[in-house]
Amino acid sequence: MTAFEAILLTIVTASTPLLIAAMGELVAERSGVLNLGVEGMMAMGAACGFAAAVTFDSTIIGIAVGVLAGTAMAGLFALAVLGLAANQVGSGLALTIFGLGLSGLIGAPFVGARRDPVSPLAIPGLTDLPGVGRLMFGQDAFVYFSLALTVAVALFLGRSRSGLTLRAIGENHASAHALGLPVLRTRLLALLFGGACAGLAGVYLSLIYTRFWSPGMTAGRGWIALALVVFAAWRPAYALIGAYLFGTATVLQLHAQAGQIGLPAQLLSAAPYVATILALVLLSLGRGRAIGAPGSLGQPFVPER
Amino acid sequence: MTHRLLGLAAALALALGVGPASAQQKLKVGFIYVGPVGDHGWSYQHDQGRKAIERELGARVETTFVESVPEADSERAIEGLARTGHGLIFTTSFGFMEPTLRVARRYPNVKFEHATGIKRAANVATYAAKFHEGRYIIGQIAGKMTKTGIIGYVGAFPIPEVVAGINSYFLGAQSVNPNVKIKVVWVNSWYDPAKEADAAKALLDQGVDVLAQHTDSPAPLQQAEARGKLGFGQASDMERFAPKAQLTAIVDDWSGYYVQRAKAVLDGTWKSEDTWGGLASGMVKMAPYKNMPDDVKKLAEETEAAIKAGRLNPFKCPVFKQDGSEVECKGNGALSDEQVLGMNFYVKGIDDRLPQ
DSSP states (O other): OOHHHHHHHHHHHHHHHHHHHHHHHHHHHHTTOOOTTHHHHHHHHHHHHHHHHHHHTOHHHHHHHHHHHHHHHHHHHHIIIIISOOOHHHHHHHHHHHHHHHHHHHHGGGTTOBOOOOOOOOOTTTTTSTTTHHHHHSSOHHHHHHHHHHHHHHHHHHHOHHHHHHHHHHHOHHHHHHTTOOHHHHHHHHHHHHHHHHHHHHHIIIIIISSBOOTTTTTTHHHHHHHHHHHTTTOHHHHHHHHHHHHHHHHHHHHHHHTTOOOOHHHHHHHHHHHHHHHHHHHHHHTSSOOOOOTTTTOOOOOOO | OHHHHHHHHHHHHHHTTOSOGGGGTSEEEEEEOSSOGGGSSHHHHHHHHHHHHHHHHGGGEEEEEEOSOOGGGHHHHHHHHHHTTOSEEEEOSGGGHHHHHHHHHHOTTSEEEEETOOOOBTTEEEEEEOHHHHHHHHHHHHHHHOSSSEEEEEESOOOHHHHHHHHHHHHHHHHHOTTOEEEEEEOSOSOOHHHHHHHHHHHHHTTOOEEEEESSSSHHHHHHHHTTOEEEEEESOOGGGOTTTEEEEEEEOOHHHHHHHHHHHHHTOOOOOEEEEOTTTTSEEEOOOOSSOHHHHHHHHHHHHHHHTTSOOTTBSOOBBTTSOBOOOOSSSBOOHHHHHTOOSOBTTOOSOOOO
């Protein structure tokens, strides 16, 4: 494996959790609900998934439990903001704080446990191809799933009737409600999907990325995913570009440091944020018309009776 | 976070006057950690020290800790402990320095202990461990064990404590392998397992085969293990994360110091002073030497003994800066403590630029 291939592989693993979490949040926000609890849901996914994987000695069970944990957290959030029409910003922040705390409690007995690496995909012949073999056919399943997820979300939002319904609800929930569209039910499903994705992203961190669990290991990735959604102007394709750009810049700046190019390390550390923001802002500008947030984003909806 | 909430609840109970009647006699000892206690590294070891206080002094003390406190926003947490009747407060990260001093001015009767700090006050003592002594040993091991001739270092922030560690590590390696090269990557975080892992991968991809770290999670060491390379545990024995890769670990042992200082407060003999213990005092310990040939192990043990006995100082004069100029020798045959604590330059042979 050449150094170049190794760098590309690292970039892919660094970008994948961001992409998965961002996809989930993107769908939730397109339905009009702002969930600031991504970090908390990710932390819960990481802790519960790891705990289950160790307890049952099964990565599959770990992944399933991690996804469920994220979904359950989203369910709690939905109860507050959909059921009780609570303030979404406040509830989301509370969800993050709650998730980080609860994940610490759940994970505490599993501090210090470790899991063996999950073997990446290996297709005889293809994976051994020089150059692109490892990169295209030798990743772990999450990577392929995250890419498929992006395509699926893009098709769903842009090409399907339910996607149109979801977007209509996000743009103007009062009109959508008047048309007889199920506002709260759609938002609930969108939120649960977002929670499942965040949980999966969390499991990726604890089971694949570092293979141990420790409190606070999400280290702000949930917030980065949230920011990606905004800077990607709520478009799946841009979120994909943003996630990979961020991953690339993160990994390249570490390589630049190791390669001793002589730029200040602090500047290099800031590079991923600057590059991602710049690129996504430019992308959005280039479309000619500004793409704003979904019209009803963040507003509570109480159906009139 | 949970503990923090419990702590707040306890604080509230005290404020409302429902605290235990014995609170007057009992010494309340508070701890501020920069990372989670489950980091298996820095904060974990401080928490071991806290537990030692509870174990040794039992009913005479009560301890509280607040974990994962951001350095920039630590003043509230420190003041929170001071306000709730804590008589002795340990703040355990370099970045807590100014907030600790500010709170200390407002609470002259509370004793503060700031780890790795360089500023004191009448009620603020400082303490640190000479980790760089351990780093000289691991540097020698790295110099002996590297096949590519390139050793790596994952650093948190370019502060004197970390820079001195890198220099000591490199001088150790150079002492046994004059041609050795070092690559340093800064992650600008004490604790971000995934980013630490990425930094380790970057170093390994660029030819590094022995990895040292000055960040708090076992992630870099674990990457070395995954790639079949070697590394060192940081702050705590991390062997369980990398049984094949960990050569040894520099273990911080704060227990003795913490118990002694809590006792001093109880006895009324506490004074503001600076404590800087190394291998000799037991504040720094080396985990068992493993995964290396006998001759390297013997060398490491001899170096450890020599440093303990005071026969060897990693920064023995002459020390040269990168540009070849000699550093003024202010200590006794070696750099003075102040020079090491304020170190802001790389030594000769490190061909990288130190971020300022």
